[in-house]
Amino acid sequence: GAVVSQHPSRVICKSGTSVKIECRSLDFQATTMFWYRQFPKQSLMLMATSNEGSKATYEQGVEKDKFLINHASLTLSTLTVTSAHPEDSSFYICSARHGRETQYFGPGTRLLVL
Amino acid sequence: KQEVTQIPAALSVPEGENLVLNCSFTDSAIYNLQWFRQDPGKGLTSLLLIQSSQREQTSGRLNASLDKSSGRSTLYIAASQPGDSATYLCAVTVTGGGNKLTFGTGTQLKVEL
Numbered sequence: 064g065a066v067v068s069q070h071p072s073r074v075i076c077k078s079g080t081s082v083k084i085e086c087r088s089l090d091f092q093a094t095t096m097f098w099y100r101q102f103p104k105q106s107l108m109l110m111a112t113s114n115e116g117s118k119a120t121y122e123q124g125v126e127k128d129k130f131l132i133n134h135a136s137l138t139l140s141t142l143t144v145t146s147a148h149p150e151d152s153s154f155y156i157c158s159a160r161h162g163r164e165t166q167y168f169g170p171g172t173r174l175l176v177l
Numbered sequence: 178k179q180e181v182t183q184i185p186a187a188l189s190v191p192e193g194e195n196l197v198l199n200c201s202f203t204d205s206a207i208y209n210l211q212w213f214r215q216d217p218g219k220g221l222t223s224l225l226l227i228q229s230s231q232r233e234q235t236s237g238r239l240n241a242s243l244d245k246s247s248g249r250s251t252l253y254i255a256a257s258q259p260g261d262s263a264t265y266l267c268a269v270t271v272t273g274g275g276n277k278l279t280f281g282t283g284t285q286l287k288v289e290l
Contacts, residue, residue, distance in 0.1 A: 106280040168221040
């Protein structure tokens, strides 16, 4: 099956710093990428949808200036958590899709903000 | 707004037992429904995908059914094994919703020796 990678897998940072998470589709071109957030023992919540070459569409309640998403190519999307605070600590998962086909999920990135 | 609920939230069974996980959704206008597995601290692995026109899908010891009119799906796991221990998530794709997935709350399964 299709492979989606995320980097880093785990990051610890100080409050106020910015953190960038990469999501790559390794063996297919992803016309659409999705970013999810998951709190402990809770389900995945969609944060935003990004299409290659266009601005991301954010879900209600998600601050676009806080969570910057760039989908610059068909194989790479980045999520930057700007001025991170402890409440931003979470598990961030991306997924990628080509056309209307199945979404393939990355392994996730654990963010801990001290 | 589509809401997806899974029951039970947690389940512990002895090895070898057959079990059923339940998923319900409030809006029957779905494009498809998927069942995923998530191991602790890991991403999601797709197990089964059922199109809205289908009633069930099978893969090995797993069988998923879909009753769109009643807003329900079940995941049946036969002859459970300790390796089946994980969190199982169902998710629906809503028609006309940009093909976004709405996830359920998950069922945490533990299969004991």
